[in-house]
Amino acid sequence: MNPEDVEYEPVSVKAVLAEMKDTAELLIDLSFSAVLNGSDDIAREVLELEERMDVLQLQGRMSLLMAARTPEDAEQLAPVLGVVSAAEKISNAAGDIAKVVIEDIGLPDAMRSALPEATEMLVRATVDDSSAYAGRSLAEINMETEMGVRVIAIRRRSATGKRRWITNPHHETTIEGGDILLLRGPQSGIQTVFEAVSGAPFELPETHDSPIEDLERAVDSIILMKDMSELAVDLAYGSVLFDSEDVAEEVSELEAEVDALKSRFEAWVLRAAERVEDPVQLRGLFHIASATEVISDAALEISEGVLRGIDAHPVVAAAVEESDEIIVRFRVGPDSSLANTTLGDRMVKTETGMRVIAVRRADGSEWVVQPGPTTALRPEDVLIAKGTRAGAERLGELLDDPQQFED
Incomplete structure (x- = not known):
């Protein structure tokens, strides 16, 4: 994409920031999934989304420049420009990860076979015009309840040929013929849904024997990189939304952990290179480690203003609130059905x-970051959660805190 291809148009900065947030988060997910599944199709979708992000960041910059009429305006809007820049860095890093797959920079062929059995698949499927799903809403199809498969994004082409992304589609979203769906779920459910969507047989990715004894360790590290970078970005936006220095400090801690993980991972790659015939096949792992560090650094940039005590421009918090996948904060009520249980006891996510x-x-003595099924919930604990608005309402009811609170 050339900058000349994007003309100024009066767009809402809030809308651009919201879409940039959703796009950046989706890019992280897709890029790592492309690597773990060895999927050129998913990697190409990352590059499509990266192009969209290029357009968004140019629109955002132009709108901010048009809005800054005085030195005071410029001072207020400068941190917003920083958020735009950070989202662009995340996008570029995700694109670099995707290119490892597309350009065959160097990954072990056995990556897919080294994935833990419980790992969900992510595949791309084009909706056939004659599919039983075409013209129906996700609520009517109900694939997530029946088969454990969810649509995490839809790429749609309008009658004029313009591409449009629907990130985090909700239950009222209707599927149309020609849509490209990004599907995540267990292998059995993916196979059924893929064939119903596309009308074509589902072919499992090839598996290969690994020439590296402990390749599972590398795969586990990549999964951890993905989880930590996603969490850092989520918490960074949460720190801005809630103007929370504590949450911003957690982003800083995560950034340091990612740096340490990168160093350990690179050391493993160098040792593994001694045990393979062609060490060049591991070169892509260094690219992934470097790109992950860029993502965590960008997350820290988003929360940097909070750490420095600079008031975030209200438009950033408003954009986070209005994005497709929202971040909310609730307190566990003393009479809540979740008090004195664990996240797994009540299957909160399900x-x-x-x-x-x-x-x-x-x-206030402790933050539990990346809580799991065994994490206990106590009265007056504060939860930061991410999901849909409908899900946030259900969680608020369970916690006996129907209103997202403000300190």
């Missing part, structure tokens, strides 16, 4: 669709 990304203990 019941509400919300992913709890952090828990702050009631006495």
